[in-house]
Structure formats: C-alpha cells, structure tokens
Amino acid sequence: xxxxxxxxxxxxxxxxxxxxxxxxxxxxxxxxxxxxxxxxxxxxxxxxxxxxxxxxxxxxxxxxxxxxxxxxxxxxxxxxxxxxxxxxxxxxxxxxxxxxxxxxxxxxxxxxxxxxxxxxxxxxxxxxxxxxxxxxxxxxxxxxxxxxxxxxxxxxxxxxxxxxxxxxxxxxxxxxxxxxxxxxxxxxxxxxxxxxxxxxxxxxxxxxxxxxxxxxxxxxxxxx
Numbered sequence: 001x002x003x004x005x006x007x008x009x010x011x012x013x014x015x016x017x018x019x020x021x022x023x024x025x026x027x028x029x030x031x032x033x034x035x036x037x038x039x040x041x042x043x044x045x046x047x048x049x050x051x052x053x054x055x056x057x058x059x060x061x062x063x064x065x066x067x068x069x070x071x072x073x074x075x076x077x078x079x080x081x082x083x084x085x086x087x088x089x090x091x092x093x094x095x096x097x098x099x100x101x102x103x104x105x106x107x108x109x110x111x112x113x114x115x116x117x118x119x120x121x122x123x124x125x126x127x128x129x130x131x132x133x134x135x136x137x138x139x140x141x142x143x144x145x146x147x148x149x150x151x152x153x154x155x156x157x158x159x160x161x162x163x164x165x166x167x168x169x170x171x172x173x174x175x176x177x178x179x180x181x182x183x184x185x186x187x188x189x190x191x192x193x194x195x196x197x198x199x200x201x202x203x204x205x206x207x208x209x210x211x212x213x214x215x216x217x218x219x220x221x222x223x224x
Contacts, residue, residue, distance in 0.1 A: 011035075012044070026057045033081050046073040061086045062119045090115060097128070102135045109170065110208065110215050112139075117174035117210040123150045125173040127157055129166035130205070137164045152189050154196035161202050169197060171207040180211030182218055190218055 012028035013035060015021075021029070030047035050071055054060040061082065068074050068082060093115030096108045103109055109128070116139075117124060125143040130136060140160055143150045150173070161169055171193060173186075182190075186209060194204040206219040218224050 027051050030057070030060070033085065034078055042073075046071075046078075049073070058119070061089070097136050097139070099136050099138065102133055103130070106217070109206075113172045113208055113210055114213075114215060117172065118212065120174050121176055123173060123176060125150050125152050125171070127160065128170040128172065129161055129164050130168040130170070131165070132167035134168065137166050152193070154189075154193045157193050158196050158200055158202070161197065162200060166202060168203040168205050169193075170205050172210060174210040178212030180209045180214045180216040182207075182209055182216060182221070182223070187218070187223055190223060194224060 012024055012032050015024060016029075016032060027044055027047040030050065031044040034043035034046055050060045050068075051057060053071060054063050054067075065079060065083065068079050074082075093111060096115075097103065097112040113126075113128075117126065123145040124141055125145075126139065126141045128136065129138050129140070142156055142160065143152050145151065157169065157171075171190065175181075186207070190204075190207045193207075197204050204224060206217055206224060209216045209218070
C-alpha cells in the first residue's frame with residue numbers, strides 16, 4: 001500500500017468519517033474545519049496554535065474576531081468558519097428549550113441557560129417566561145451590567161411578563177467570576193421580583209445563577 005494512501009487514511013477527517021470522533025484530540029477536530037484536500041498538517045498546526053494561544057477550545061471559540069485575526073493563518077475564511085461554529089453551537093443548545101414546548105426537566109433549563117450565559121464577560125439578567133403549562137413563551141435579556149453587577153427593576157420584569165401573557169417566570173443571571181454562589185444582593189432582588197409578580201398572580205419558579213460550568217438554583221436552596 002503506498003505511503004501516501006496510508007497517510008490519507010490516518011488523517012483526522014478520515015478518522016471522523018470512520019466514526020472515531022471520540023478518539024480525536026481538540027486540535028484534530030479543529031483542524032478539520034481548516035483542512036483543504038489532503039493538507040492536514042498545516043491545518044493541525046494552526047489549530048494547535050489557536051488552542052495554545054487561547055488556552056483551550058472553549059476560549060478559542062469565544063475569542064473576539066480581532067483576537068482571532070491576530071493569529072497568523074487566520075484570514076477571513078477561517079475567521080468566518082470559527083464564528084459560524086460558535087453560532088451553530090449557540091443555536092443547537094437553544095433548541096433544548098424551543099418556544100411553545102413545555103420544559104421537560106430542570107436539566108434542559110440549565111443546559112439552555114449555560115449555553116446562553118456562561119461565557120458573557122459582563123453580568124446579564126434574563127427571564128424565561130412560561131405559560132400555565134410551563135411551555136416556553138419567550139426568553140428575554142432584560143438588564144446588562146458591568147462585571148461587578150447589574151441594576152434590576154422588578155417593575156420591568158412584571159411589565160414584560162404581562163406583555164407576553166406569562167403565567168410563570170424563571171429568573172437567571174451569570175456571575176462572570178465563574179462562582180455560582182448567590183450573593184445577598186441576589187437573594188434581595190429575588191424576593192423583590194417574587195413580591196412584584198405575586199401582585200399580578202404570576203409565579204416565580206426559580207432563580208438560576210450561572211457560573212463557569214456550574215449553576216445554582218435558589219429554589220433548591222429554599223430561597224423561593
């Protein structure tokens with residue numbers, strides 16, 4: 001068997017097609033996006049350079065376009081490829097909670113919120129609005145702040161809940177520090193929002209805090 005044919009069989013792309021994806025390293029998977037024909041080695045060198053520079057796959061995919069362009073070998077086509085992968089991943093996890101479908105399990109909610117909020121550089125306060133059968137009505141980012149916090153106005157939560165005719169609400173926000181423990185301010189705003197929603201007969205089901213790969217449910221802590 002010619003050496004060139006053997007080499008072709010051992011490329012990341014050939015192993016992916018042979019249903020061996022779990023055996024591929026991160027740089028091999030990433031190199032498939034950049035590969036042109038049989039030129040696997042230059043593509044893998046670029047993939048390794050990106051992963052080394054940004055210290056991992058997740059940080060590579062969350063890098064800004066300017067940061068990615070600064071890496072030799074990343075032009076418009078490869079930059080667009082990386083941005084498209086990130087957008088596809090976001091849309092993939094969004095479909096764990098499609099509008100109009102009932103929440104099947106708390107883990108679906110956690111997966112959805114983790115995909116939306118985990119890598120935000122600043123604090124974002126969101127609401128997942130549900131109908132009386134716990135079907136998703138809408139997901140809205142209501143407030144954005146700095147890395148230290150955000151200002152949340154309960155009346156705006158109530159106003160949006162009434163606008164979409166929600167029967168229940170799940171609150172969520174991220175901690176850019178990566179620590180998912182609720183602060184005293186988190187507990188206070190949860191009580192204030194719950195009281196405001198009760199005035200219009202809307203239930204607050206939970207408040208989830210999203211950290212770096214972990215989340216905390218205030219409902220499970222007995223805080224709601």
